[in-house]
Amino acid sequence: MGLLKISEPSNKQDSGRKRFVVGIDLGTTNSLIATVINGKPETIPISAKKDILPSVVHYNKDGKVMVGLEAYEHLISNPANTINSVKRCLGKSLDDINSTNTASRYQLSSSVNSSNNQHQIPCFKTDAGLITPVEVSAVILNKLKSCANHQYKEDIEGAVITVPAYFDDTQRKATKDAAAIAGIPLLRLINEPTAAAVAYGYNEIDNNNQTVAVYDLGGGTFDVSILKIEDGIFEVLATAGNNNFGGDDIDLLVASWIAKTANISMQNLNDQDYRLLIDTAKQAKESLNKVNSIDIKFKHWSGLLTLETFDQLIAVAIDETIKLFAKAITDAKTTITDIDNVILVGGSTRINQVKTKITNFCKQKPLDSLDPDRVVAIGAAMHADILAGNNNTDMLLLDIIPLSLGIETMGGIMEKIIERNSKIPATTSQYFTTYQDDQNAIIINVYQGDRELVKDNRSLATFTLRDIPAMAAGRAKIKVTFQLDADGVLSVTAIEESTKKQSYIEVKPSYGLTDEAVLNMINASIDYAEQDHNQRIIQQQIVESSYLINSINKLINTNKDSISKEDNKKINKLITDLQSACDSNSKDEIIRLKKDLETIGESIAKKQIKLAIEGSKLSDFEEQQ
Ligand code: ADP
Ligand code: MG
Numbered sequence: 001m002g003l004l005k006i007s008e009p010s011n012k013q014d015s016g017r018k019r020f021v022v023g024i025d026l027g028t029t030n031s032l033i034a035t036v037i038n039g040k041p042e043t044i045p046i047s048a049k050k051d052i053l054p055s056v057v058h059y060n061k062d063g064k065v066m067v068g069l070e071a072y073e074h075l076i077s078n079p080a081n082t083i084n085s086v087k088r089c090l091g092k093s094l095d096d097i098n099s100t101n102t103a104s105r106y107q108l109s110s111s112v113n114s115s116n117n118q119h120q121i122p123c124f125k126t127d128a129g130l131i132t133p134v135e136v137s138a139v140i141l142n143k144l145k146s147c148a149n150h151q152y153k154e155d156i157e158g159a160v161i162t163v164p165a166y167f168d169d170t171q172r173k174a175t176k177d178a179a180a181i182a183g184i185p186l187l188r189l190i191n192e193p194t195a196a197a198v199a200y201g202y203n204e205i206d207n208n209n210q211t212v213a214v215y216d217l218g219g220g221t222f223d224v225s226i227l228k229i230e231d232g233i234f235e236v237l238a239t240a241g242n243n244n245f246g247g248d249d250i251d252l253l254v255a256s257w258i259a260k261t262a263n264i265s266m267q268n269l270n271d272q273d274y275r276l277l278i279d280t281a282k283q284a285k286e287s288l289n290k291v292n293s294i295d296i297k298f299k300h301w302s303g304l305l306t307l308e309t310f311d312q313l314i315a316v317a318i319d320e321t322i323k324l325f326a327k328a329i330t331d332a333k334t335t336i337t338d339i340d341n342v343i344l345v346g347g348s349t350r351i352n353q354v355k356t357k358i359t360n361f362c363k364q365k366p367l368d369s370l371d372p373d374r375v376v377a378i379g380a381a382m383h384a385d386i387l388a389g390n391n392n393t394d395m396l397l398l399d400i401i402p403l404s405l406g407i408e409t410m411g412g413i414m415e416k417i418i419e420r421n422s423k424i425p426a427t428t429s430q431y432f433t434t435y436q437d438d439q440n441a442i443i444i445n446v447y448q449g450d451r452e453l454v455k456d457n458r459s460l461a462t463f464t465l466r467d468i469p470a471m472a473a474g475r476a477k478i479k480v481t482f483q484l485d486a487d488g489v490l491s492v493t494a495i496e497e498s499t500k501k502q503s504y505i506e507v508k509p510s511y512g513l514t515d516e517a518v519l520n521m522i523n524a525s526i527d528y529a530e531q532d533h534n535q536r537i538i539q540q541q542i543v544e545s546s547y548l549i550n551s552i553n554k555l556i557n558t559n560k561d562s563i564s565k566e567d568n569k570k571i572n573k574l575i576t577d578l579q580s581a582c583d584s585n586s587k588d589e590i591i592r593l594k595k596d597l598e599t600i601g602e603s604i605a606k607k608q609i610k611l612a613i614e615g616s617k618l619s620d621f622e623e624q625q
């Protein structure tokens with residue numbers, strides 16, 4: 001596949017005026033906006049002293065909406081009207097949200113239907129009414145936008161917004177929707193680890209022939225990506241992660257420890273006390289990278305949390321991130337010794353144990369010279385600068401998809417069209433055909449996942465290609481094209497080549513795949529690889545058998561007179577045996593019987609051809625073809 005250039009030098013503005021574009025890190029916990037000024041990337045202030053906006057939104061009865069620190073202050077006193085960690089709900093169904101262990105205690109309902117009316121979008125019940133996660137995200141984006149407009153007295157012309165590498169199609173679409181509601185012209189969504197590597201690529205990393213690992217542990221997500229940087233080209237080789245693990249979960253571990261030590265039931269705490277407990281835990285956690293123990297006070301209880309106890313509490317969770325790190329390295333078909341640099345991203349990488357475990361695992365000290373809180377926004381701003389043509393750099397950027405995309409073929413088999421870890425944007429086509437004579441429509445079922453059978457993968461969309469002209473089975477030539485745009489959003493086209501009949505679908509957001517589900521699907525595809533492969537072969541054999549039986553029956557019907565009784569009996573017996581072998585999934589038996597049936601079918605066909613050449617049965621011969 002050819003490399004995709006972000007911009008050509010000729011795209012530069014002739015007037016010399018640079019376009020005002022920004023990079024936005026729309027984080028679970030904190031959000032930032034940055035831009036490039038005189039060639040230097042910098043974050044844009046949110047208030048007099050701060051450039052980090054807590055991703056918190058507060059709604060009150062009078063219709064007033066607060067965002068950031070102002071909203072954060074209501075977290076303890078008014079949790080139902082104060083939404084934090086909204087990113088964990090973005091593009092998800094109510095069930096997905098309820099099944100994840102978030103530190104938030106919102107009142108959720110699901111009264112708003114999505115565009116296809118099949119799935120319900122969850123809403124927060126607030127004093128200002130029902131609010132969707134997309135709307136909450138839009139409020140955050142809008143605040144960032146107005147800070148930038150205010151600072152530079154200019155409207156934003158474009159923005160690059162970052163998303164976790166593991167965000168699926170629906171979550172990416174929800175992010176795009178939020179940008180649209182906030183009135184932000186979106187240049188592109190890029191993966192957070194990729195943005196971080198772009199930021200370092202500009203400063204510290206030798207841009208030639210480097211393999212870089214990006215370890216990003218934020219408030220709500222964990223991502224690890226392996227990137228190759230070659231001659232200024234950034235290519236993501238593989239990603240792994242868990243969108244349901246981050247600093248919030250570490251807060252919960254510490255909060256549970258406090259509750260247990262103080263003999264308090266977390267379940268019985270009211271909303272305010274619960275929030276207070278989480279906040280106390282978070283503060284304690286954040287001090288433990290500078291001190292060896294910390295005094296904690298919660299209501300009437302006080303106690304000491306030592307670094308040693310804290311390390312024990314989080315050890316299993318941090319080990320899990322290292323396992324995912326190892327998996328990404330394997331997926332990238334590389335080894336630890338090939339990793340030239342490790343980049344740390346996200347506030348939680350300040351935890352000493354995280355740094356130590358990464359250093360031990362990678363046998364090198366990770367890069368942390370850029371602030372782990374700001375590096376993603378900085379990289380996004382640099383990327384926006386390149387896309388806008390402000391920057392005469394040769395830097396290129398390629399992204400990948402986390403799960404394969406494909407369609408269902410006969411027998412419930414997943415035919416992958418775009419493989420997992422393929423670079424995006426991408427366009428791939430494959431040809432398919434009809435299964436039955438005179439089949440005038442085909443249903444295209446689009447799936448995402450890496451198992452061999454569609455029942456184990458996730459259904460994304462279904463559409464029908466109609467008005468296929470009457471033809472013998474296997475004659476129609478249907479070209480199915482999958483097109484993934486630069487943001488990872490999929491559209492599928494099916495076209496029948498002889499009639500040019502065409503059908504198209506853009507995969508619309510339904511409910512999102514939970515992040516665990518994405519990971520589980522990848523893990524399952526590895527665990528079940530052998531079993532799935534075997535099952536796929538059986539399914540293929542069953543489909544081929546049924547096709548063969550159809551053709552043989554047709555052959556017999558059209559040549560009744562010239563087939564001997566003995567052959568007829570033999571064929572019928574083979575067909576019955578083959579059918580029962582298919583019913584019992586006996587692979588070897590199916591293969592053997594199919595071969596026998598093919599042999600006898602061929603010998604009959606040969607006889608017919610001979611007769612046809614002699615002219616006696618020419619019409620039959622033509623009909624058969
Ligand atoms: P996100 O990308 O999810 O918005 P950030 O990168 O802003 O997250 O990281 C926020 C997380 O970092 C929070 O869970 C916060 O508690 C954690 N964090 C910040 N500083 C520290 C610290 N010194 N020690 C441990 N965790 C920290
Ligand atoms: Mg982040």
